[in-house]
Amino acid sequence: MIRIFKYLKPKEWIQAVISLVFIVVQVWLDLKLPDYMAEITQLVQTSDSEMSEIWKAGGYMLLCALGSLVSAILVGFFAARIASSFSQRLRSLLFNKVESFSMEEINRFSTSSLITRSTNDITQIQMLVTMGLQIIIKAPIMAVWAVTKIAGKGFEWTLATGVAVLILLVLVAFIMVFVLPKFRKMQTLTDNLTRVARENLTGLRVVRAYNAEDYQEQKFEKANEELTYTNLFTNRAMSVMMPVMSMIMSGLSLAIYWIGAYLINAAEATDRLTLFSNMVVFSSYAMQVIMAFLMLVMIFIMLPRASVSAKRVNEVLDTQPTIKDGHVTEGLQGLKGEVTFNHVSFKYPDAADYVIEDVSFTVKQGETIAFIGSTGSGKSTLINLVPRFFDVTEGEVLIDGVNVKEYSIESLNNKIGYVPQKAVMFKGTVSSNVAYGDNGSAGYNEDEVKRAVQIAQGADFVEKMDDGYNALISQGGTNVSGGQKQRLAIARAVCRKPEIYIFDDSFSALDYKTDRVLRSVLKKETAGVTSMIVAQRIGTIMDADQIIVLDEGKVVGNGTHKELLRDCDVYREIAMSQLSEEELIS
Numbered sequence: 001m002i003r004i005f006k007y008l009k010p011k012e013w014i015q016a017v018i019s020l021v022f023i024v025v026q027v028w029l030d031l032k033l034p035d036y037m038a039e040i041t042q043l044v045q046t047s048d049s050e051m052s053e054i055w056k057a058g059g060y061m062l063l064c065a066l067g068s069l070v071s072a073i074l075v076g077f078f079a080a081r082i083a084s085s086f087s088q089r090l091r092s093l094l095f096n097k098v099e100s101f102s103m104e105e106i107n108r109f110s111t112s113s114l115i116t117r118s119t120n121d122i123t124q125i126q127m128l129v130t131m132g133l134q135i136i137i138k139a140p141i142m143a144v145w146a147v148t149k150i151a152g153k154g155f156e157w158t159l160a161t162g163v164a165v166l167i168l169l170v171l172v173a174f175i176m177v178f179v180l181p182k183f184r185k186m187q188t189l190t191d192n193l194t195r196v197a198r199e200n201l202t203g204l205r206v207v208r209a210y211n212a213e214d215y216q217e218q219k220f221e222k223a224n225e226e227l228t229y230t231n232l233f234t235n236r237a238m239s240v241m242m243p244v245m246s247m248i249m250s251g252l253s254l255a256i257y258w259i260g261a262y263l264i265n266a267a268e269a270t271d272r273l274t275l276f277s278n279m280v281v282f283s284s285y286a287m288q289v290i291m292a293f294l295m296l297v298m299i300f301i302m303l304p305r306a307s308v309s310a311k312r313v314n315e316v317l318d319t320q321p322t323i324k325d326g327h328v329t330e331g332l333q334g335l336k337g338e339v340t341f342n343h344v345s346f347k348y349p350d351a352a353d354y355v356i357e358d359v360s361f362t363v364k365q366g367e368t369i370a371f372i373g374s375t376g377s378g379k380s381t382l383i384n385l386v387p388r389f390f391d392v393t394e395g396e397v398l399i400d401g402v403n404v405k406e407y408s409i410e411s412l413n414n415k416i417g418y419v420p421q422k423a424v425m426f427k428g429t430v431s432s433n434v435a436y437g438d439n440g441s442a443g444y445n446e447d448e449v450k451r452a453v454q455i456a457q458g459a460d461f462v463e464k465m466d467d468g469y470n471a472l473i474s475q476g477g478t479n480v481s482g483g484q485k486q487r488l489a490i491a492r493a494v495c496r497k498p499e500i501y502i503f504d505d506s507f508s509a510l511d512y513k514t515d516r517v518l519r520s521v522l523k524k525e526t527a528g529v530t531s532m533i534v535a536q537r538i539g540t541i542m543d544a545d546q547i548i549v550l551d552e553g554k555v556v557g558n559g560t561h562k563e564l565l566r567d568c569d570v571y572r573e574i575a576m577s578q579l580s581e582e583e584l585i586s
C-alpha cells in the first residue's frame, strides 16, 4: 500500500502536511470544548459567579467549534484535491504502462482485469486517500490526546471506558477475521463481472444469432450473484456493526453517569461540584475516545480493500515490458525494406511446443513474399515477429541488416505498414482512421488520405457516404462492411508510406476482383515497397516473388508459384483444392 504513494508529487506531500497541521488544530479545538464545558458547569453551580464569565467561556466554546469546522472544511478540501489529482496520475500511468505492454503482458493480466485495475481499483485508492487523510491521521491523534486528558480523572470511569474500548477491539477483530477476506475477493469478482459483460457486448451479434441470450444471462447472473452475495455479506456485517458501535457509545455514557451518580452520592458536599464537572468532562472525552476508535474501525474496513487495489495497480506499474526498446533508428546503408529471418524459432510464453521452427528467408526491397499453409500452421505468428508483437525465442529477425530488437520501437514501427487479420477501426471519421497515428513525418494531408483510399480501392464507397471522407465511423467500424473495413485498414497502412507492408490475411473479405485490382494498383503505386502477405487464397499470392509454405510451423516449401506446384506436395494440394486445371497450367 505504502509503495503506491511514491507516485505522489512533492506538491501533494506539501498539501498533505498542511492538512496534517489543520487536523492537529481541529483535534486540539475539539478537545478544548469539554474544558470550557466544565468551566461553565462550575460557573453555573457557583453562587457568586458573573453572567459575563459564562458568556466569555461560552464565546470561547463557540470559537473553538467554528475553528474546528473551518479546519475540517480545509482538510476536506485538501484531501479531495490530493486524492483526485493522485488518481488522475495513477490512471495516466496505468494507461501509458499498458500501452507499452507486449501481447504477452496483456494476455497475462487479461484485458478485463486491466480495465478494472484502471477504474475500480483506482477509485478504491482515491476513496482511501480522501477519507484516509481525514480519518487515518485524525483517529490516532484524537485517541491518544483524549486518553491523556482523561487519565487520572477517576479510576471507575477509566475502567468503564477501557471495557468499552475492549468490546470495540473485539469487534475490529471480528471484522478482520470474517469480513476482510471478502473485501479482497470483491476485486477479483469485479474483474470477472467486467470480463463477462465485455465478452457479451463484443460478441452480441453471435449471441443473438445463436439464441444464446439465456446462456449469456446465466453466465452474467452467476458472476453478478457472486459479487452481490459478497457485497451483501460485507454490508450486512457492517450494518450490524454500526448500531452496535452506537450502543457502545450510549452504554458508556450511561455507565459514566451511573458511576458518577454513585460517586457524587457518596462524596462530601464540598467535593460534589468538582465530581459533577469531572463527570461531564470525562463523558465528553470518553466520547472522543470512542469516536477515535470508531474511525479506526472505518480504517480497518477501507484499508484492506484499498491495499488489495494498490497491490493490483502496483503489479501493473512494476511490470517491465518484455519487449525492450532499442536505440537504432536506421538500418544499414544502402538497404531499405529488406527483411531476413535467420533460423527463427518461436514458442508462445508458457507454451511447451514451438509454433515456428527454424525458419529462414530473405526478402529484398520491392519484392513480395507470401506465406501460405493450413490454419494454425503459424503464418500470423511468423509475421507478428517482424513488428515485435512477440520476440523470437531463437534466431533473429533483421530489417535492413539490423536486428529488430536493436531498433527503437518508434523507428521500427515507422518502417512498417501493418494490416491485421481483423481490421480495427476507431471512433472518428474516415479521414481520422486513414490518417491514423504518426510515421515520423509532418502528418498527413487531405490528398495523401485520398490517394491512400484510392489505392486501397475504397474511393468508390467512401465518396458515396454522406460527408465522404468526413463520414463518421463508429467504434469498431460497426457502420461499415467487413470488406470496407479491410480497405480502410489497408488505406491506413498505405498512408504511412512504409518500407514494408505486412498484410495478415488482409484481403480475405474482398471479392476476387477487388483483391486482384487492389494488389496490382498497390504494386504499381508503391513500387519499391516490400510486401509480406499471409493469405489463404492461392489467387492472392500466386504472383508473389517468393512463397513460403508452412506446415506445423516448419517451412515445407519455398519458391515461386510454378516452382512450388512442381516441387511441393503441400502447396500443390492447396492449389488443386482452389484452382481449376486451366488456372493451374497457365
Ligand SMILES: Nc1ncnc2c1ncn2[C@@H]1O[C@H](COP(=O)(O)OP(=O)(O)OP(=O)(O)O)[C@@H](O)[C@H]1O
Residues within 6 Å of the ligand: 107, 348, 351, 355, 373, 374, 375, 376, 377, 378, 379, 380, 381, 382
Ligand atoms: N496468443 C497465443 N498463445 C498461445 N498460442 C497461440 C497464440 N496465438 C496462436 N497460438 C497458437 O499458435 C499456432 C499458430 O497460430 P497462428 O495464428 O500463427 O496460425 P495461422 O497459420 O495464422 O492460422 P490462421 O490461418 O487460421 O490464421 C496455433 O496452434 C495457435 O493455437
